[in-house]
Amino acid sequence: MRLAPYAVRPETSRGRLHPEAGGDSRSPFQRDRDRIIHSTAFRRLQYKTQVFVFHEGDHFRTRLTHSIEVAQIARSLARALSLDEDLAEALALAHDLGHPPFGHAGEEALNAAMKPYGGFDHNAQSLKVVTALETRYAGFDGLNLTWETLEGLAKHNGPLRRPPPYIAEYDRRHPLELGTHASAEAQAAALADDIAYNNHDLDDGLRARLFTLEEAAALPLVGEALEEARADAGPRAPPDRLASETIRRVINRMVLDAVAESRRRLAALAPRDADAVRAAERPVVAFSDAMAAVNQAVRDFLFRRMYRHWRVNRTMAKSKRVVQVLFSLLHGGPQMLPPEWRRRAGEAGSPEAARVVCDYIAGMTDRYALEEHRRMTDPDIPG
Known part of the structure; x- marks a missing residue:
């Protein structure tokens, strides 16, 4: 496919922190994608939970299925x-x-535990995973991804x-031009994350019977999509x-709106290259105002109906407690960490120990x- 002038071009990539020979026919961004897919993380x-903990059902989204859905929409x-x-x-x-584990509950618990040490942010942790925590390669820590991929991870929002x-x-160490927008690909x-997240949470909420399809149909666009679905599927179509x-249908409408609005913005800006997209005053890939209101x-x-539902709240409260207990025990007793983590943790209660324990739990x-949690709190279970 022919790339637009404002697209990031693989042949002009700013490269990797640790230079590597090419060695095959893949573009640098294809190699980045492949390294991500093969990573332990x-x-x-x-x-890892999206909303429901893994044992609550086989068909609810996880972070993996969510990421695959986001990738499909992004492409x-x-x-x-x-x-x-x-890219x-x-x-x-x-x-x-x-x-971290347990979705936003786990993130909130880690952020509270790490407040004296700078807090916890999952976007920053994603960058840390691919630049430091993955240990698959002999010549460097992390995955040694291209500048463009690291930039997009750091500031895609x-x-x-x-x-x-x-x-x-x-x-x-490796400037990512944090004061500008990311590339159009990152945008x-x-x-795509917004589109996938809200729509599959609607799907999972219906599957979990936290609300009904008729209740969701009161939302703009969802009601129209339901009427179209009924017209096509017939009066006897089962609810699922x-x-x-x-x-x-909602996903399709959102994608079509995003494409139309983004084309309008790109035509108005007429960026000559990817750097012009980065320097723009606003994102170039976005919803129209009307669709942004629907998304909100x-x-x-x-x-209201899912993330604060009493069943979800009960599970999330227990999940937070698991993370809190793990952090407290390991920060106060880093000698209980596996050897490869223990060597980096320093003294009990220290900032170094807090950061290592946070990375371990995340x-x-x-x-x-x-x-x-069971091994560390139940005396009848061997450590």
């Missing part, structure tokens, strides 16, 4: 806008690598005026099929965190 996403947006699809896909697949500590620290991945037909209405509905799956 990516495999762990299979057992669609990139193709429609003549962007580099491989958009790599960013979509990597964007949640830093999420916009310029960072006050970057989290790790991003600021990394930027001093496409970020918008109607729900799937409705959700896919869906988000508000999910906040890398856990839901299942492993629950098992570690």
Whole structure:
């Protein structure tokens, strides 16, 4: 596919922190994508919560299935806008690598525990995973991804005026131009995240019976999509099929709106290259104002009816407690860490120990965190 002038071009990539020979026919962004897929952190996403803890059902989304769905939408947006699809896909697949176990409950618990040491931010942790914590290669820590992929991970949600500590620290070694927007490919991945997140949470909320399809149909666009689904599927269509037909129509409308609005913005800006996109006053890949309002209405509905549902709250409260207990025990007793972590942890209660324990917990799956909690708190279970 012919790339637009404003797309990131693989042949002019700014390269990697540690120079490497090419060696095969893949573009640098294809190599980034492949390294992400083969990483340990990516495999762990299979057992990390999106909203429901892994054992609550086989068909609810996990961070892995979410990342795959985001990648599919990101590639669609990139193709429609003549962007580099491989870079958009790599960013979509990597964007949640830093999420701890138990979703936002785990992130809130780690952020509270790390407050004296700079806090915890899953976007910064994603950058840390791919630049330091993965240890697969002989010549460097991390995955040694291209500058463009690291830039997109760091600031896919916009310029960072006050970057989290790790991003600021990394930027001093390998500047990522934090004060500008990211590439259009990174913006496409970020918008794909919004589209996938809200729609699959609607789907999972219906599957979990936290609300009904009729209640969701009161939302703008969702009601229209449901009427179209009913007209096509017929009066006897089962509810689960109607729900799937409705959700896919909402996703399609959102993608079409994003493509149309992004083309309008790009035509108005007429960027000569990817750096012109970075220097723009606002994102070039975005929803129209009307669709942004629809997206916010869906988000508000999910906040009230799903994320604050008593069943979800009960599970999340227990999950937070697991993370709090693990952090407290390991920070006060780093000698209980596995050897490779213990060597870096320093003294009990120290800032160094806090950061190492945080990285250790953030890398856990839901299942492993629950098992570690049992091993460390139940005297009848051997350590």
